[in-house]
Amino acid sequence: MTSDMLAKIQKSIKAAMKGSFYKQRFKGLNAKDIQSREDFEKLPLSDKEDLRDAYPLGLLAVDDEKIVRIHSSSGTTGTPVIIPYTQKDVHDWAVMFKRCYETAGITPKDRIHITPGYGLWTAGIGFQLGAELLGAMAIPMGPGNTDKQIKMMEDLRSTVICATSSYALLLAEEIEKRGIKDKICLKKGVIGSERWGDKMRKRIANELGVELYDIYGLTEIYGPGIGINCSHQSGMHMWTDFFYYEIINPHTGAQAEPGEIGEIVITTLCKEGAPLIRYRTHDLTREISGDCPCGSPFPRIDAILGRSDDMVKVKGTIIFPGKVDELLSSISDVSSEYQIQIDHLNGRDILNLFFETKLSGKQERKNLEKIVEEAFKEKIGLTPKPMAVGMGELPRSEKKSTRIFDNRY
DSSP states (O other): OOHHHHHHHHHHHHHHTTSHHHHHHTTTOOGGGOOSHHHHHTSOOBOHHHHHHTTTTTTOOSOGGGEEEEEEOOOTTSSOOEEEEEHHHHHHHHHHHHHHHHHTTOOTTOEEEEOSOOSSSSHHHHHHHHHHHHTOEEEEOOSOOHHHHHHHHHHTTOOEEEEOHHHHHHHHHHHHHHTOGGGOOOOEEEEOSSOOOHHHHHHHHHHHTOEEEEEEEETTBBEEEEEEEOTTOSOEEEOTTTEEEEEEOTTTOOBOOTTOOEEEEEEESSOSSSOOSSEEEEEEEOEEOSOOTTOOOSOEEOOOOEETTTOEEETTEEEOHHHHHHHHHTSTTOOSOEEEEEEEETTEEEEEEEEEESOOOHHHHHHHHHHHHHHHHHHHSOOOEEEEEETTOSOOOSSOOOOEEEOOO
16 A cells, blocks of 8 residues: 555545544544555454445535435345435546546547436436536436337437446347347447356357457446446456455455456545555455556456345355356356356255256257256256256346345345
8 A cells, every 4th residue: 555545545534534334333443544455454344234224414524505416226135225425425436437448449439329217326427427527419318118228229329338347238139139230229238237258258259249348337436437347358447546445255344356356445535525454345356466558557356246234155155146147157158148047945045047048849858958057066066956948038138137046034
C-alpha cells in the first residue's frame, strides 16, 4: 500500500465516520491511527447485513442538502440497503462508466441499447450516464417487452447491447428464431449483473454476432461500471483511483495468496454520500498478476466465479456455480443453460442436474447424461442425477437467472 493510497484511505475513514453507522463501528478510532496496511487490515469487515441494520440513512456522511439521489438494493431477501449519492458521486460513477465503454472500444458514434432496469436499482441509469458522458446515443429501453426491444434495435440500428447475460441470451435466441440476424446491427455487448460461463458467452456472441465484455459493479459501490475487461479478454480492469480492493479468504478473513481464489472486499476512496470501508462483496475471483497487453495501468481480476454466500455443500462437497459452468462448457452437445435442484430424500442428499441439448434421440440423450455424470463426479467429486432436456425448456429471465435451488431447508 503506497503512502498516497494510505492517505486516501485515512480521508475516506474520516468521511465515513460522519455517518452514524461508522461513527459507532469505529468508536474511539482516529483515522490517523491507520499508519500501515497492517493497521488497515485490522479494521472490521462489513457486509450487507450490517448495511441493512443502518437502514434507512445510517450510512449518510454529508448534510441532506448535498444528496441529489438515492439508490437501493432490491430488498427481495430482507431490508433494502439505501445508498445516498452526492452530485460528485453521480459524476464519478459516470466517469468510471465512460471509461468502461472506452475500454470496450465503444465511441460517440455508437448507439447504445440499454435493457437493464431503471428506478432504485443502479443498473439502467448507470449505463445511460456513461453513454451520455461519452457522447454516444443512449436508447434507454429498460427490461422486458422483447418484441419492442427487437423492433427498436432494428429500426434505430443499435450497435451496442447492454444487458444481463440471461436477457442477452433470450434476445439472441429470439432473433435467431425470427431469422432477422442480418437486420440487426449490433457489434458489441456489455454484459453485467450476474456470473456467466464460457459456453453461454460463445452462444450469445455467435448468435448476436457481437464482441462481448464483462462489466463489474454492485449497488453499494456506485453500481455497475467499476471494472470491465478489455479486448484482450484477460481479466477485468478495476478503477483503483476510485476505490481500493482486497481479495480475502472468505472463511478466515485473511488476505488470499497471490492468484488464489477469494472474496473481493472494497473500500471507497472518493465517495461522499455513503463511503464504505472494507465492504465484503461476497463475489469470488482471483487477482491476475503482470501487465495487460492493452497497456492499461489498472490491475485486473479474473471473471467472477460465483459468490461465497451462493456456494452450496452437498455430501461434504462444496459446489460453486462457476465450476459447474466450466465443467459443462467442456462437454460437446451440452448447452450453456442448466439448473441444479438439491433435495433431501430418504435420509440422503440428491443433486438433480438439468441441462439443455440439441440432441433429440432418447439413446443419444442417455449417452450424454452418462458423460455428464462421469465428468461431474471426476471434476467436482459428487455423483449427480443428470437429466437432458431440449433447447429452450429451462426458464429464461429478463433479469438474473437462478441456477441452484437448494430445497433441503
